[in-house]
Amino acid sequence: MSTRFFGAPVKRNEDRKLLTGQALFIDDVELPDMLHVAFLRSQVAHARLKQIDVSRARQRPGVVAVYVAEDYGDYWQPGPLLVQPPPIPGSTFNPRTQVPLARDKVRYVGEPLAVVVAESRYLAEDALDDIDVELETLPAVVDIEQALTSSSVPVHDDLGSNVAAHVHQVKGDYRKAAANAQIILKRRFRYEHGISSPIETRGVVAHWNARGQQMTIWDTTQAPVFIRNGLAAMLGLGERQVRVIAPFVGGGFGPKIMMFYPEEVGLPWISMRLNRPVKWIEDRLEHFVATTHERGQIHDAEIALAADGRILGVKDVFLHDTGAYNTYGLTVPINSQCTLLGPYVIPAYDSTFTAVFTNLPIVTPYRGAGRQHGVFVIERLLDLAARELGIDRAEIRRRNLIPPDAFPYNNQIIFQDFAPLSYDSGNYEPVLAKALDAIGYQRFLKEEQPKFREEGRCVGIGVACYVEGTGIGPYEGAKVQVQANGKVNVATGIGTQGQGHFTSFAQIVADQLGVDPSDVDIVTGDTDQFYWGAGTFASRGAVVAGNAVSEASAAVRRKALKLAADAFECAEEDLVLADGKVSIAGIPGKFIRLGELAQRANPMRGAVRPGTEPGLESTQYFGPPSGATANGVHAAIVEIDPLTLELKVLKYVVVHDCGTVINPMILEGQIHGGVAQGIGNAFFEKLAFDDQGQLLNASLADYLLPTALDVPRMELDHTVTPSPLNPLGIKGAGEAGAIPVGAVFAQAIEDALQLTSRKVELLEIPLSPSRLFELTRQEDA
Amino acid sequence: MQPDHHEIELTVNGTRYRRTVESRLLLSDFLRHELGLAGTHVGCEHGVCGACTILLDGDPVRSCLMLAVQANGHALATVEGLAPASGELHPVQQAMHAHHGLQCGYCTPGILMTMTAYLNEHPSPSEDEVREALSGNLCRCTGYQNIVDAMMDAAARMREEAP
Numbered sequence: 001m002s003t004r005f006f007g008a009p010v011k012r013n014e015d016r017k018l019l020t021g022q023a024l025f026i027d028d029v030e031l032p033d034m035l036h037v038a039f040l041r042s043q044v045a046h047a048r049l050k051q052i053d054v055s056r057a058r059q060r061p062g063v064v065a066v067y068v069a070e071d072y073g074d075y076w077q078p079g080p081l082l083v084q085p086p087p088i089p090g091s092t093f094n095p096r097t098q099v100p101l102a103r104d105k106v107r108y109v110g111e112p113l114a115v116v117v118a119e120s121r122y123l124a125e126d127a128l129d130d131i132d133v134e135l136e137t138l139p140a141v142v143d144i145e146q147a148l149t150s151s152s153v154p155v156h157d158d159l160g161s162n163v164a165a166h167v168h169q170v171k172g173d174y175r176k177a178a179a180n181a182q183i184i185l186k187r188r189f190r191y192e193h194g195i196s197s198p199i200e201t202r203g204v205v206a207h208w209n210a211r212g213q214q215m216t217i218w219d220t221t222q223a224p225v226f227i228r229n230g231l232a233a234m235l236g237l238g239e240r241q242v243r244v245i246a247p248f249v250g251g252g253f254g255p256k257i258m259m260f261y262p263e264e265v266g267l268p269w270i271s272m273r274l275n276r277p278v279k280w281i282e283d284r285l286e287h288f289v290a291t292t293h294e295r296g297q298i299h300d301a302e303i304a305l306a307a308d309g310r311i312l313g314v315k316d317v318f319l320h321d322t323g324a325y326n327t328y329g330l331t332v333p334i335n336s337q338c339t340l341l342g343p344y345v346i347p348a349y350d351s352t353f354t355a356v357f358t359n360l361p362i363v364t365p366y367r368g369a370g371r372q373h374g375v376f377v378i379e380r381l382l383d384l385a386a387r388e389l390g391i392d393r394a395e396i397r398r399r400n401l402i403p404p405d406a407f408p409y410n411n412q413i414i415f416q417d418f419a420p421l422s423y424d425s426g427n428y429e430p431v432l433a434k435a436l437d438a439i440g441y442q443r444f445l446k447e448e449q450p451k452f453r454e455e456g457r458c459v460g461i462g463v464a465c466y467v468e469g470t471g472i473g474p475y476e477g478a479k480v481q482v483q484a485n486g487k488v489n490v491a492t493g494i495g496t497q498g499q500g501h502f503t504s505f506a507q508i509v510a511d512q513l514g515v516d517p518s519d520v521d522i523v524t525g526d527t528d529q530f531y532w533g534a535g536t537f538a539s540r541g542a543v544v545a546g547n548a549v550s551e552a553s554a555a556v557r558r559k560a561l562k563l564a565a566d567a568f569e570c571a572e573e574d575l576v577l578a579d580g581k582v583s584i585a586g587i588p589g590k591f592i593r594l595g596e597l598a599q600r601a602n603p604m605r606g607a608v609r610p611g612t613e614p615g616l617e618s619t620q621y622f623g624p625p626s627g628a629t630a631n632g633v634h635a636a637i638v639e640i641d642p643l644t645l646e647l648k649v650l651k652y653v654v655v656h657d658c659g660t661v662i663n664p665m666i667l668e669g670q671i672h673g674g675v676a677q678g679i680g681n682a683f684f685e686k687l688a689f690d691d692q693g694q695l696l697n698a699s700l701a702d703y704l705l706p707t708a709l710d711v712p713r714m715e716l717d718h719t720v721t722p723s724p725l726n727p728l729g730i731k732g733a734g735e736a737g738a739i740p741v742g743a744v745f746a747q748a749i750e751d752a753l754q755l756t757s758r759k760v761e762l763l764e765i766p767l768s769p770s771r772l773f774e775l776t777r778q779e780d781a
Numbered sequence: 782m783q784p785d786h787h788e789i790e791l792t793v794n795g796t797r798y799r800r801t802v803e804s805r806l807l808l809s810d811f812l813r814h815e816l817g818l819a820g821t822h823v824g825c826e827h828g829v830c831g832a833c834t835i836l837l838d839g840d841p842v843r844s845c846l847m848l849a850v851q852a853n854g855h856a857l858a859t860v861e862g863l864a865p866a867s868g869e870l871h872p873v874q875q876a877m878h879a880h881h882g883l884q885c886g887y888c889t890p891g892i893l894m895t896m897t898a899y900l901n902e903h904p905s906p907s908e909d910e911v912r913e914a915l916s917g918n919l920c921r922c923t924g925y926q927n928i929v930d931a932m933m934d935a936a937a938r939m940r941e942e943a944p
Binding site for chain 1: 803814820823827830832863874877886889911916917922923924925927929
């Protein structure tokens, strides 16, 4: 097998369709007789629902139906818990999952109350104004600390408190570690994370074919197989009667894997009821409250260190805002808890979190999925420790890195995939060294920064390390099939939202089968094309599905060689598979094209030998025992205008190790995009709620996403430490760019403004210019 | 109130269309759902994200901020008309492919239309000028770096092609 394509920056197969406006996105699905749906959403965060009167709406011309919770009958059920809590002894977990339409109570602004079905979206939205809602408003639970006081009202009445979960994980003996420490530093950290805000919002199209007894659902989901299985069960249909298609999806970043959104539950039921296709496309204002968020945590963390800067232990107690429902289990806070340990040797760790219900939209993973919260805490603690102990910031990190001979490195606590948090492989110091070299760390501190300061310019540097648990199980599969025209078709169960799967998977196949990547067609996210799978999340697509594709194409390769050996009556070792054909080594004129072999694999006549499967195809599955741990270092030099506190990034460096690389061009794109989202997170993106739970900046004019003027040019470099957990040696990379950005910037801004000498510490994210103004003004006053 | 309707006539990508539309119909919805030109994408419907950008008599406009009736008598261009009939891609499309300037591709049509108009008028922009021109189009996937590189390359390709 050659590796002509694996590892090469192959240009993307999917681009042409996207560049010419021919790719099918959800709102491009047009069906005859289609109806359009709009949802009436709660305008208040917390209230008892006294009455909804939809009679006027039902009379409006063009309106076909209006439904409230009662109309759903037995179909109305709270959604399933998606992720069970990991088996951590002593944990409390109170699952409360979202409902298809609010019935007795509304729990966040944006929760759907009623659904209007009309001949056009315009008419459906008109009719929302005809619905009369009577609510008894309750105090809104917004602040996660106040939510836990006895005076707070409960979001879920039957629980009696707002504790969604309580988890304590321990490694070593922190108390002993603290007793031996030279210093102990304790701080409170606040980290806000925003909304993923893909440029395409969510949407669902459902088409019930009564004659064929078939349901087809187009859905912007990251997990089409689970959507099919879940909706089939809810609708009382067999799984074979339901086809879910995730077409081209315009960005996901996590929230499109949440299931089952009220719209996903409602549309198929409505289509069956009315026997017509129905479409719902989320508008941007809806997206701000109807699609899941990732939001705040408050950490009270302390670190115990020896005089030489070695970490002896960390203790952390944190609160996690889970919103009104906790359907996604503990994934986000567990990620925070685990990722705090980073690339460092931390012999003792005592971490407790409480997940808190609030009257705010639901929290589920968004790129990084809680990891950045943990990284921010440990990285800031190390900055404080470096200062206290008089050790250089980069040096204190280097001294604490896990050494290369310590892998696999078991951190003993339990990760989100239920497996012990064990790092499979890594070589961390060269990554840090490369990053320091690329940013010019020593030169900056010794030569450049003093000059800047003489000129009165505020320029600072930041360096942060991180690890990322990626590529978790359970499994993915792939079917690789050579067609009679010689093209190779690959189907897999994951969805795709821009990650380049149409190309990276094609590269894997191309090398195995001796074809060009452009001759490999990939189908993702169509449950009729591939039946099984989990989905695209946790930086796992390339790792898990990629290895399944590799194994399936290797099996097809073996089949092709065997068929050709039979045809030529020669040994398989004498055959060469290249350029879409199998030829005899040394006799290039003697060959059979792959397409012809595919036809021979399905003969019209003749006996088929026992044990032979027809078709030049194979379906294989891959499931890793646990996640592969990637790592990296980001470094930045930033300048702050001391008057406006506006920030300019002068240099940004990422050095990253995600194991074996399939396509460096696509990988770099993933890192670029992650950093851009990290920058948004670090500076602009704060979901601003008032004390009534109203989102005050629910538009792209108010909630600012980074533009081309805000995201700097990035310099990227890689090291490669293959993962031993999968044959290709891959680790995931989708989230890495976003994870350490907040920590880098807090450090760099502190340095730029010399805040230490002004006794200001930046212990929170985001750090917008206005927030920096407040923080520095407090000190000035 | 019975909504009012108007007859409009316009050209899109050189094809003439005559349709009767409701006065409140957005131009973006008209293009996508009445004419079937779904390559123009809708991201925010309040004029911020730029995904729905088309050309109106050669100038970039946000089709979500216009009504279809306002396009009466005008010549429009959308992403579907960007590539020449030969099947080749427009230099801006070629450069986006060559530099991996798109990931999910949802914002791409708006960026292609905005930047095609910009590069037609500014054949030799600096990188800072490209970033400024691009700053009205939001992309959530790429971090813009590869788009900027693509546009610098596209400018060079367009200069080469120009007579």
